[in-house]
Amino acid sequence: MAKHTLLWSIVGVGALVAIRAVQRRNRQIDFRDKVVVITGGSRGLGLVIARQLAQEGARLAICARTQEALDAAAAELRTHGHDVYAHRCDLTDKDQLDDFFEHVNQQLGPVDVLINNAGVIMAGPYANTTDDDFHDSMNTNFWAAYHATNAVLPDMQARKAGRIVNVASFGGKVSVPHLLPYSASKFALVGYSEGLRAEVARDNIFVTTICPGLIRTGSPRQALVRGQHEKEYAWFKIGDSLPGLSLSAEKVASEIIEATRYGEAERIVSLPAKFAGAVHGLFPGLVTDTLAFINTLLPDPSLSGHNSIRKEGKELETSLSQNPLTTLTEEAAQHNNELI
Template sequence: MKNLEQKIVVVTGAGSGIGRALALQLAAQGAQLALCDVNADNLQKTVDIASAHGVKVYSATVDVSKREAVQTFADNVARALGNASVIINNAGVALSQNVETMNRQDFEWVLNINFWGVVNGCEAFLPQLRQQKDAHIVNISSIFGIIGVPSQSAYNASKFAVKGFTEALRQELNGSNIHVTCVHPGGIKTNIARNARVHNDIMGKAADPKKLAADFDKLAATTAEEAARQIVRAIESNQKRLLIGKDAKALDAIQRLLPNHYDTVLGIGYKLMDKFGKR
């Protein structure tokens, strides 16, 4: 999809982070936007900034984990703007907790948003995408959809699921008008760590949410704006798989080279991070 001008693009989780950055860059290119987020105030800020570019923007407060809510959103997008050409399933949350002590409600919260939110978005908008000459689905996984990490089992499970779902969907749609991209960001400077439910750190110890968020900010190497630029380019070039950030590319390479031992290599890194983090 070489030209996004006047295309109707759906972005979930558009109230902040990568979602907001995507909305603003797409608006600058002249795309018409359908934006949703669970946080109405944050969403409205995105809408106000995007609308300044003179493009049509439809927005709604939506919990993507609710199938009926996403379907209603899709129906309203079609009525307000027309059939969508692109959907970017970006909404996501994080949980940091060990398996043994994990609250099942928290586990389901992560899966319902990160995985079922993606499924709900694809199901609701696929009929609209089918009506377009050229269409695109972007599903946001994570580098944690490629490697497993202690205290991240729920998040890992959701993002591995997004990867598998997306790669299967891409093959099902091969030869059709719909292209599919799976995105694996590394550390991105967003509020996901601040909004996470935090119980344990990567060493399994009780964690201070504020400290964990501060540590994440130090490690996050890529801005939301840069991540959004790469995603837009991936749509324009019909890229199948996108790793964002040097950290994501390095961890992907380690997993490929040492599929049975990457956890040992990463374990050394965890211990060093814990040691120097105390200083």
């Protein structure tokens, strides 16, 4: 009896693997001549994704808040002969967002792939955060993705085809100390993304949730900081720079593109993120207690009124944040348009 049970178990697993392989092959898309929108595509991870999709022949539309960075990104992509439409847009303003997608449709045609990549992050203890910090994080990290999705979804449903990629974060799976506004907004995005996939799959639209760990994009200088500013910024930038703990933007971008190509439901990127996520699923209390200990190693909340001000990382460079440990982040910042 035991042998028969083992045999049927092996057959069942083999059948499941075969079905998944066929399903994966049937869902595969070619990005050549596809209209792909990348929000936050002027720098960092968004720009790296744009570079790689351009090499695959995609017709790109990128948007960002800063015209100078947007112009630089578009010029770089066009230098290599790639088709790109660049549009200055504050995605937290729905009128601007709708105007962007209307222009994309006029310039390039219906959107085949939407990559909701734009985001903001703030480092600082909860005691020093404000309501505005949470509102700003939700507006960019969740509501912008929500409204962008609704801008393309009706047409995708009418055509019975489309891909929507929500770049969330490991912080949307496990909430990390000193990043609460960010984690709260990414948790919202993960929940929305997973539920949306279940509802629109019948229309041959595949929603993919991406949860990367730390990425060396060069973006810490764009981070918002509260509390003991220089100390907060230093730990954030160092953590974002260390090999093994963080991945290159190129590696993460390639994983996002592969997950999109095959219409995967979710991809957690980086071994530390996968490990911590798996442990959290089995032992959430243990992970929370571990994070509570890590919190004791982070800078204490500031009691100074001056330190309650929100500053950008690029204002806070010191010898703590500019040292050999952050070399990879400095190099990424130069390469990925983060210095503009």
